Amino acid sequence: MSFMPTKYIVVLGSLMSGLGKGVVTSSILKMLDFYDYNVYPVKFDGYLNYDCGTMNPYRHGEVFVLDDKSEVDMDFGIYERFLDKSLTGDLSITGGKLFSSVIDKERKGDYLGEDVQIIPHLTREIGEKVEEIAERNKADVLIIEVGGTVGDIENSYFIEAMRQFSIYHEVVFINLTYVPSIDVVGEQKTKPAQIGFRLLLQAGIMPRYVICRSEAELLEKTRKKLALFANLGIERIIDDSDRKTLYELPLHLMKQDLDKMLIKDLGLEDRRINEAKLLQWKEKVDRIIKPKGKVTIAIVGKYTGLKDSYASVKEALIHAGAQNDSEVDIRWMESEDFEEGSDYSKLSDVDGLIVPGGFGKRGTEGMINAIRYARENRIPYLGICFGMQMMVVEFARNVCKMDGANSQEFDPDSKYQVIHLLDSQKGVREKGGTMRLGAERCLLVGEDTIAYRSYRSNGVEERHRHRYEYNNAYRSALEGAGLRTTGLTSDKKLVEFVEWTGQFGVATQGHPELKSRLVAPAPLFVSLVGAALVRHQEGRK
Numbered sequence: 001m002s003f004m005p006t007k008y009i010v011v012l013g014s015l016m017s018g019l020g021k022g023v024v025t026s027s028i029l030k031m032l033d034f035y036d037y038n039v040y041p042v043k044f045d046g047y048l049n050y051d052c053g054t055m056n057p058y059r060h061g062e063v064f065v066l067d068d069k070s071e072v073d074m075d076f077g078i079y080e081r082f083l084d085k086s087l088t089g090d091l092s093i094t095g096g097k098l099f100s101s102v103i104d105k106e107r108k109g110d111y112l113g114e115d116v117q118i119i120p121h122l123t124r125e126i127g128e129k130v131e132e133i134a135e136r137n138k139a140d141v142l143i144i145e146v147g148g149t150v151g152d153i154e155n156s157y158f159i160e161a162m163r164q165f166s167i168y169h170e171v172v173f174i175n176l177t178y179v180p181s182i183d184v185v186g187e188q189k190t191k192p193a194q195i196g197f198r199l200l201l202q203a204g205i206m207p208r209y210v211i212c213r214s215e216a217e218l219l220e221k222t223r224k225k226l227a228l229f230a231n232l233g234i235e236r237i238i239d240d241s242d243r244k245t246l247y248e249l250p251l252h253l254m255k256q257d258l259d260k261m262l263i264k265d266l267g268l269e270d271r272r273i274n275e276a277k278l279l280q281w282k283e284k285v286d287r288i289i290k291p292k293g294k295v296t297i298a299i300v301g302k303y304t305g306l307k308d309s310y311a312s313v314k315e316a317l318i319h320a321g322a323q324n325d326s327e328v329d330i331r332w333m334e335s336e337d338f339e340e341g342s343d344y345s346k347l348s349d350v351d352g353l354i355v356p357g358g359f360g361k362r363g364t365e366g367m368i369n370a371i372r373y374a375r376e377n378r379i380p381y382l383g384i385c386f387g388m389q390m391m392v393v394e395f396a397r398n399v400c401k402m403d404g405a406n407s408q409e410f411d412p413d414s415k416y417q418v419i420h421l422l423d424s425q426k427g428v429r430e431k432g433g434t435m436r437l438g439a440e441r442c443l444l445v446g447e448d449t450i451a452y453r454s455y456r457s458n459g460v461e462e463r464h465r466h467r468y469e470y471n472n473a474y475r476s477a478l479e480g481a482g483l484r485t486t487g488l489t490s491d492k493k494l495v496e497f498v499e500w501t502g503q504f505g506v507a508t509q510g511h512p513e514l515k516s517r518l519v520a521p522a523p524l525f526v527s528l529v530g531a532a533l534v535r536h537q538e539g540r541k
């Protein structure tokens with residue numbers, strides 16, 4: 001079979017950020033994946049950080065980690081949750097990576113004699129990177145999401161690079177824009193979108209589709225007006241009004257024939273849709289929209305003011321809810337509100353508790369108190385990374401009476417450093433990409449454990465991102481008092497899973513939320529929601 005050259009879709013946002021460009025890109029990926037085309041996303045981000053690893057989640061949202069140790073933009077989480085495919089770090093192209101490779105080349109003498117410029121050197125670098133990705137993955141289609149908004153200085157060289165790229169490749173540009181209405185029943189305003197078209201035209205780009213974010217569905221007259229200003233047929237103005245769940249968007253776009261039009265525009269091989277894949281997706285979406293049960297899960301963390309900091313935890317709960325045919329009502333709680341003397345009864349009516357990942361001292365005492373409340377009141381508990389470390393600290397202090405037990409991360413003088421620095425981290429000074437990162441294999445110990453019952457396998461591979469670990473010197477004391485060790489790294493040196501005895505409480509040093517997908521939910525989250533349902537039905541005895 002001859003290899004058809006890769007085709008490209010470029011998604012550009014206009015007017016403002018926060019329109020859900022990642023969800024639109026993922027939905028297009030998913031539509032084409034329903035036909036079993038080999039599709040991959042590529043994300044352009046204009047910032048000069050090399051990657052996301054050094055960014056504060058409270059400002060930028062969650063740092064997403066891939067199997068191959070890359071720390072990437074949280075949009076990769078959306079891509080993977082939709083596509084159900086593990087991606088690689090080279091698909092993330094940042095300003096930092098580009099400038100550093102152009103400067104490296106300049107130093108090597110690759111451009112000898114030339115004055116190195118954004119155009120053509122940087123733009124050519126972008127095109128070459130995209131071609132390499134297409135070639136390496138034998139992709140039928142690459143869907144390139146350009147971060148930021150048309151008109152930003154930061155992403156202007158990416159847009160220019162794609163304009164140049166479209167001269168020699170089959171590229172379809174899609175503009176995601178915003179159509180506001182003054183109130184829900186009011187008139188839909190097209191002027192902002194028109195200004196966006198003008199900016200794109202100025203950049204030399206004619207979008208083939210305009211996808212419109214709006215609250216209510218696009219009215220016929222709004223579509224007509226937009227079509228006129230965008231030089232497009234009315235069928236190319238696509239509605240992206242509010243959905244009950246974001247996982248519905250691929251289906252909604254298909255109702256408007258975006259899949260069929262794109263396949264034709266790109267000249268892709270004519271294929272039948274994979275009905276089984278489509279049906280499985282539809283069933284999951286239906287379960288989210290019409291759940292039978294409902295549970296409340298509290299997330300006690302330190303970045304709850306920005307929900308994006310825990311995007312994967314939130315989505316993993318939605319996936320686990322769909323698996324259990326239940327809605328999950330998330331109660332976001334700031335850990336500082338649980339500090340000494342607080343009213344813990346805020347937790348009395350929740351069916352489950354999660355303490356997610358985190359760094360630094362702020363809020364830790366509140367987390368420890370919340371975990372204690374869950375243990376003493378038999379509230380199902382799931383601890384993730386930092387949440388595991390805090391579970392160990394709580395147990396050491398309150399069950400083993402190790403007064404002042406703590407993590408070395410923020411209490412280096414503690415007498416009982418039940419959590420301490422990983423050996424491999426000693427001597428590490430640089431901050432970028434130096435934590436214990438990526439997919440790590442772990443072995444579950446025994447079968448009568450929450451971990452084994454969840455994964456139904458002895459070998460587990462979750463992604464990691466941490467510098468500290470459970471201190472083995474305290475293992476036998478804590479195990480003797482009832483904190484079970486139920487998973488270890490394959491060399492048996494590090495503790496990966498711990499559990500309470502006789503009640504639902506499990507924590508892991510990995511981040512299972514990062515591998516949760518709508519059609520393949522994270523096992524520990526499924527078990528947590530299952531245990532929460534039991535507690536709910538038993539009337540929170």
Ligand code: GLN
Pocket residue numbers: 356357358359360384385386387409465466467468469
């Ligand atoms: N701060 C802890 C560590 O570095 C936990 C990290 C996390 O939760 N991702 O080990």
